[in-house]
Amino acid sequence: MAEPDISDLVANRLRDVADFPKQGVVFKDITPLLGDGDVFGAVIRELASRHTGSSSAQPIDAVAGVEARGFIIGAALAHELGVGFVPVRKVGKLPGDTVQRTYDLEYGTATIEIQSDAVSPGQRVLLVDDVLATGGTAIAAWDLLGGVGAEVVEFATIVELAFLGGRKAMGERPVRALHVVGDGEDA
Ligand SMILES: O=P(O)(O)OC[C@H]1O[C@H](OP(=O)(O)OP(=O)(O)O)[C@H](O)[C@@H]1O
Numbered sequence: 001m002a003e004p005d006i007s008d009l010v011a012n013r014l015r016d017v018a019d020f021p022k023q024g025v026v027f028k029d030i031t032p033l034l035g036d037g038d039v040f041g042a043v044i045r046e047l048a049s050r051h052t053g054s055s056s057a058q059p060i061d062a063v064a065g066v067e068a069r070g071f072i073i074g075a076a077l078a079h080e081l082g083v084g085f086v087p088v089r090k091v092g093k094l095p096g097d098t099v100q101r102t103y104d105l106e107y108g109t110a111t112i113e114i115q116s117d118a119v120s121p122g123q124r125v126l127l128v129d130d131v132l133a134t135g136g137t138a139i140a141a142w143d144l145l146g147g148v149g150a151e152v153v154e155f156a157t158i159v160e161l162a163f164l165g166g167r168k169a170m171g172e173r174p175v176r177a178l179h180v181v182g183d184g185e186d187a
């Protein structure tokens, strides 16, 4: 039997919530996906697939994830790959020296930070999150990591909301999405 398509698996476990957290926003809720062990596992294995094995095209040294939903995906992925996890947190939660960035996202403004010694110089980091919307969060996290010496190899996400232009905003930074919304289908 053919393997189910990962994009279809994700689509079947996403829930659209109208007017959350603000009027006019259709929120893509990943909690049904997280609650389905088979699909959650398939998503993590798929994200890991291009970074595993000695002949991997894209070996990495660490996974970074953005609080809060990016922690769930990122920690599971780091464990699957046998590498460490770098938390990119909302401001005010990390001890020691930190660097911060403020950015706009689909429904507001936020500030995130990482510890100044979060990575070793040249460490190859895979940045992950659950959703790419405007790209504000991913760009801020990518640039923070790069600013403390990481070589960020890719931004990987479960869902991309193509109609919000995040991929374009990311510019040269490579983006991988398992499921794209608003690319010829209903947003
Ligand atoms: O591409 P953007 O427009 O920046 O939007 C994407 C971001 O929005 C959500 O985070 P949110 O700040 O809502 O935080 P949460 O994970 O704590 O729910 C999502 O998890 C991404 O991090």
Ligand SMILES: Nc1ncnc2[nH]cnc12
Pocket (backbone or CB within 6 Å): 025, 026, 027, 028, 029, 105, 106, 107, 131, 133, 134, 161
């Ligand atoms: N529409 C949306 N659904 C879920 N997470 C998001 N992050 C930014 N926009 C989002």
